[in-house]
Amino acid sequence: MKRLILAALICIIPAYAYANDIRVSVGEVKDSRGTGYFSELEIKLKVMGDTVSDAKGIKVKVTRAVDDTGRELLKDEERSADFTKPDEYGTGQAEVTVKLKNPARKASVVKEISGKVSIFSPKKDPNAVATVKDFMSGSGKPLQHPALKAAKVEVSVLTKKQYEEIKEKEKKQAKEKAGEMAGELGAALVKAFGSLFSGMMEIGENSVILSIADPESKVVDMEFMENGKRVKNTSSMRMGDVRVYEFENPMPQDAQMVIYLLTPQSLIKEPFKLTDIALP
Secondary structure, eight states: OOOOBBOOOOOOOOEEEEEETEEEEEEEEEOOOSSSSSSSSEEEEEEESSHHTTTTTEEEEEEEEEEOOOOBOOOOOOOOOOBBBBTOOOOOOOEEEEEEEEOTTTEEEEEEEEEEEEEGGGOOOOOGGEEEEEEGGGBBBBBOOOOHHHTOOOOEEHHHHHHHHHHHHHHHHHHHHHHHHHHHOHHHHHHHHHHHHHHHOOOOOTEEEEEEEEEEEOOEEEEEETTTTEEESSOOOOOOOOEEESSSSSOOTOOOEEEEOGGGGEEEEEEEEEEEEOOO
């Protein structure tokens, strides 16, 4: 029987890759073989080890993926993935999703998937952490810290008025872009395109708004601290260089912002290779 669309999940299978104390194993496999736009193979990889416990971000780069018929499964163009946060309870594991092309209909296993695991461990380099005290008092001006300067990163806290000015500029550019695309997309799609930008990122009463100039993509994560305890945000949004963090309560004026920056010393890279991953 031909399988036009197959979507299924399988449990963890005994396929492991070891490198130092870093272990990579296969979690769920979702196989949606078909001809539709969203048809793809999705494999969740579990990265485990003591090194992961100290990490602030995990990234997996797949360089080879092939099924048992010899079909190459790597996508032609793949956006550079962001770092995935490890389990916040310190269990020493993180789950990273890898998206590949459809396997051949006759394929029963992914013969090989290999690449490199990158682990961001800021404890290995003092320059990977920039802690800025009383950051809320510096609205509209770049925050000062030696680690930010070394990483060529500029972070500014925006007032709501400054944000609204940026938002209006983005809306204007979005409308101009929609007008240029009108002939290709049609009126209905252009209207939807414009609405998407016009309503984006509404600011709440307890929002912290940041403008981040990060040309070399050094910023991995950000945290907010008060009296040694993390102030957890309820949501976050991103629009170009602007990031908005929403909190249940107003941010204390004496709170600290901790910015985690990618440096050569803070990044651990290890190869991995998994074989004979069963397809559902």
